[in-house]
Amino acid sequence: MKAESGSRILELKYKLATIELLNLAKNYYTYRELSQIVGLPETVLSRYIKGHVLPTIKRAESINSLLQNVLRLDTELEKRMIFDESGYFDNTEVISDPLLLGRAVQYGINKFAGKRITKIVTAAVDGVPLATLLAYRLGVTLVIAKKEREVGVKDFIEEVFIPQKTAVMVSLYIPKGSIRKGDCALIVDDVIDSGETQKALIRIIQKAKAEVTGIYALIAIGNEWREKIGEVTNCPVEVVLQIPRKKV
Numbered sequence: 001m002k003a004e005s006g007s008r009i010l011e012l013k014y015k016l017a018t019i020e021l022l023n024l025a026k027n028y029y030t031y032r033e034l035s036q037i038v039g040l041p042e043t044v045l046s047r048y049i050k051g052h053v054l055p056t057i058k059r060a061e062s063i064n065s066l067l068q069n070v071l072r073l074d075t076e077l078e079k080r081m082i083f084d085e086s087g088y089f090d091n092t093e094v095i096s097d098p099l100l101l102g103r104a105v106q107y108g109i110n111k112f113a114g115k116r117i118t119k120i121v122t123a124a125v126d127g128v129p130l131a132t133l134l135a136y137r138l139g140v141t142l143v144i145a146k147k148e149r150e151v152g153v154k155d156f157i158e159e160v161f162i163p164q165k166t167a168v169m170v171s172l173y174i175p176k177g178s179i180r181k182g183d184c185a186l187i188v189d190d191v192i193d194s195g196e197t198q199k200a201l202i203r204i205i206q207k208a209k210a211e212v213t214g215i216y217a218l219i220a221i222g223n224e225w226r227e228k229i230g231e232v233t234n235c236p237v238e239v240v241l242q243i244p245r246k247k248v
Contacts, residue, residue, distance in 0.1 A: 010114060011057050017113075018060040020137075021067050021106050022049050027099055028071070038066050064110065073107050074241040076100060077218060083246060094218065095129050095190055104240065105133045108216045111238040112186060115213050119143050119185040121205060123172060123197050127189035130218065134188055143179055145172040145201060159203045164194035172200050181209035192217045192239065195225025202232045214238065221245050 025034055026049060031042040038045070040063075047053045055063060080093040080100075094100065117138055122131035123145045135142035147170060149156055155176035160169055179185060185205045187198055198215055205212050214236040215229065222245035229237065 012054075014064075014113060015054045015057065015060045017106060017109050018055060018064050019048055019051065020102075021064060021071075024099070024102050024106060025067050025071060037070055038063050068107075068110070071103055073100075073103050076103070077241045078243075081219070081243070091126060091190055091219075095126055098133075101130050101133055104130055104218055105137050107240060108134055108188070108238070109137060112214055112216065112236075115186075116184040117186045117213050118183045119179055119210070120188055121145065121174075121179070121185045121201055122188045123201060126191070130190060131188040134186075134216075141178070143174055143185070145174050145204060147172060149173050157204050157207050159200040159207070161196050161200045163196055172197075172204060174204055179205060179208040179210045183208070183210035184213045185210055186213045187215045189215075189217045190219065192220040192225050193222075195228030198225070199228050199232055202229070202235075206232070219243065 022034070022045065025037075029037065031045055034045055035042045040059075048055055054060075077094060077100075081089050081091075082093075083089045117140055119141050120131050120135040120138070121143045122128055124147065128144060131144075132142055145159075150173075153175045156173040157176050157179075158171055158173050160171050162169055183205075187201050187205075189198065192198055192215075198217075202212050212233050212235045216238045218240050220239040220242045223242075224245075226237075
């Protein structure tokens, strides 16, 4: 009975996620255009979008598949990446667009469907907008690792690491107790570069005796980071857009 109940809950979440995706698509397309994309009457789509009725699981899967092909998140991210002469890029147009982040949230939910997630973990600051929206959609707690110990918090879990190509030691802190044994944490970030930050977050979660469910990032640069992460976990990693490291 428990397995059957769990399956029904997952199906319900998937249907609701599909409705959210339809609502996102409505920001870009008219009902007539959406009708042509998914092959359903406008009246049916209107009932779904307004929450009057839920699609069957089979129809939800079909709608989701069709819309994901149209709303290509990787293409949209690539268009917004502006590199300077040193090989660095400005991610302002990515992390400041609520509609784009909404699509990224939906993408993450689809990729980690069926996985147990009780906490969303990110490092300040650029990963916070996406992590916040994803935590809200999943109805779980957001944990932000910061580089400073805040007044008013007595105990912390700390991890020290050295960022790539620097000789500086950096610490990340989370309040002790914000992640506990039995938690399943999804690490969320806007960009994976060297992998050092994600590795530090993994170690923090492990120090708390919790489980790393996976890592979700919008953009990854190069492939070197995979080795860093592989040193501490073999959890699934989902990246929307992977780009080669530019030589300078």
